[in-house]
Amino acid sequence: MATPSRRFRFLLINPYSLPPGSAFRMGATDDGAKEARLPNYANTAPFLTDVDWDLHPGAPATHGNWPVETKQEFLSVGANRLPLVREACASGRYNAIVLLGGGDPGYMEAREVGRSHGIAVTSCAHAQMHVAGLVGNRFSIIDVSETHNMQMYHLVVQYQMTGRCASIRNINFPLPKPYLPDVQPLDVERDKAQRGEASPMLDAAVAEAIAAIEDDGADVILLGCSAAYWMQPLLQQRLRAIGWEAPVLEGYRCAIEVAKSLVSLGVDASGLAFPGERPARWRRKKVF
Numbered sequence: 001m002a003t004p005s006r007r008f009r010f011l012l013i014n015p016y017s018l019p020p021g022s023a024f025r026m027g028a029t030d031d032g033a034k035e036a037r038l039p040n041y042a043n044t045a046p047f048l049t050d051v052d053w054d055l056h057p058g059a060p061a062t063h064g065n066w067p068v069e070t071k072q073e074f075l076s077v078g079a080n081r082l083p084l085v086r087e088a089c090a091s092g093r094y095n096a097i098v099l100l101g102g103g104d105p106g107y108m109e110a111r112e113v114g115r116s117h118g119i120a121v122t123s124c125a126h127a128q129m130h131v132a133g134l135v136g137n138r139f140s141i142i143d144v145s146e147t148h149n150m151q152m153y154h155l156v157v158q159y160q161m162t163g164r165c166a167s168i169r170n171i172n173f174p175l176p177k178p179y180l181p182d183v184q185p186l187d188v189e190r191d192k193a194q195r196g197e198a199s200p201m202l203d204a205a206v207a208e209a210i211a212a213i214e215d216d217g218a219d220v221i222l223l224g225c226s227a228a229y230w231m232q233p234l235l236q237q238r239l240r241a242i243g244w245e246a247p248v249l250e251g252y253r254c255a256i257e258v259a260k261s262l263v264s265l266g267v268d269a270s271g272l273a274f275p276g277e278r279p280a281r282w283r284r285k286k287v288f
Contacts, residue, residue, distance in 0.1 A: 008051040008260055011094045012038065013084055014058035015068060015101030015226075016077040024066040024176045026187045026227055039100075040230050044252045051256070054093075056084055067175035067227065068103065069147040071154070078106030085110045089117035096259040099123040102226040102251055103151045108158075115274040120262035124251025125152065127258040128222045129161050135247050136220035138166040140212030142205050142235075143224030144186070145174035152224045166216040168224070171204035175227060190230040205231050206238045213244055221248045 018025050026039075034055040035041050059080035063073040081099070085106075088094055097114060099107055099121065107123040114121035132139040141156075143149050149168050156165045176183045189201035205228070212218040221239070223229055232250040239246055262268060271279065 006050060006052045008053075008096065008263055009094045010051050010053045010096045010098055010256070010259060011056060011088045012053060012098045012100055012256075013056045013081055013088075015081065015099070015103075015105050016059060016061040016063075017057040018061055018067075019065050022065040024178075024185075026067065026176070026185050039226065040250075040252065043230070043233060043250070044256070047253045047256045051260075056088075059084060064178075066177045068101075068105065069145060069151070069175050069177075071151060074103050074105045074151055077101075078109065081106045082109055082113060085113045085121065089114055089119045094119065095263050096120040096122065098252075098255045098259050100226060100252060100255070102224050102229070103148065104155055111269050112274045115269040115271065116276060118268055120259055120268040122255040122259045122262070124226060124255050125155050125222075125224070126159055127254035128249045128251050129156070129159055129164070130258065131249055131254045132220040132222060132247075133164060136218075138164055138216075138218050139220040139222050139249075140166045140209070140216055140218035141168045141222045141224045142208050142212070142228070142231075143168055143170060144228055145172060145225075146170055147174070148225050166218040167212055169208035169212055169216075171201060171208055171228075173201045173204070173228075175225070186227045187230075193231070193234055201228075202231055202234055202238075205235050209235060209239060209246070209248070210242075210244065213246055219246055221246055223248070223250045226251060 038055055063076040068074055068077055085097055088097055102124050104123040104125045110121045141152050143152050149170050152168050156162055173186060174183055176185050189199045193199035193202045209221045229250040232248050236248040
């Protein structure tokens with residue numbers, strides 16, 4: 001008897017893929033099963049049990065052989081992933097596209113592509129901010145570096161979340177780059193923390209999350225860069241241990257669950273917010 005098709009058929013797309021041999025790779029392997037190639041799979045796996053999913057490694061990086069932090073780097077990888085979204089939507093294999101990566105490169109443009117095919121597209125920061133509104137009043141973002149902070153700041157403004165964002169707090173663990181020879185990969189911090197050893201990165205995140213709650217008025221904590229998503233269960237545990245009952249969110253799980261909700265509701269994106277080239281009806285005036 002044939003196995004019935006699952007309700008959710010998702011393609012998860014990494015923001016970019018670094019060239020083989022790059023000294024600046026982080027996270028999961030580029031080889032083997034999709035589970036081994038999805039960063040933080042153990043934390044995400046329970047949310048994929050009812051999903052038929054594929055994982056795309058991301059378009060080859062053209063900005064360099066290092067992780068993305070600057071606006072020009074985000075623009076580069078965002079443009080590179082659009083053909084992947086277009087091909088996936090046209091294939092008929094998927095009913096949602098989930099864009100991985102904390103800075104949401106190419107998200108708004110990918111939604112326009114998805115809308116033209118009737119397919120929902122979600123992303124990590126956008127999904128986190130909207131889920132935060134379901135569970136609290138104001139959120140703070142714990143993020144890795146000054147440069148990446150400003151990408152998150154841009155997204156808060158673009159997504160009209162300035163009234164809900166209490167703060168963006170910087171733990172100052174920048175992503176590794178050729179011109180930052182003393183910066184160690186963030187996965188070293190991850191491995192130490194998951195072995196139960198002291199992790200200065202996790203300790204800094206705990207301190208900033210407490211400050212966000214006590215000083216900024218946040219009641220939900222978000223993680224900015226996807227290279228920091230591994231901290232979610234550990235940061236949640238540390239906050240609860242000292243009595244702070246603030247939810248800690250991360251982008252992969254939020255983006256997957258928002259995609260499920262959109263598919264279940266039978267919606268993708270508004271044709272007024274993302275009109276096609278020749279809309280059947282058009283508005284004479286746009287107001288703010």
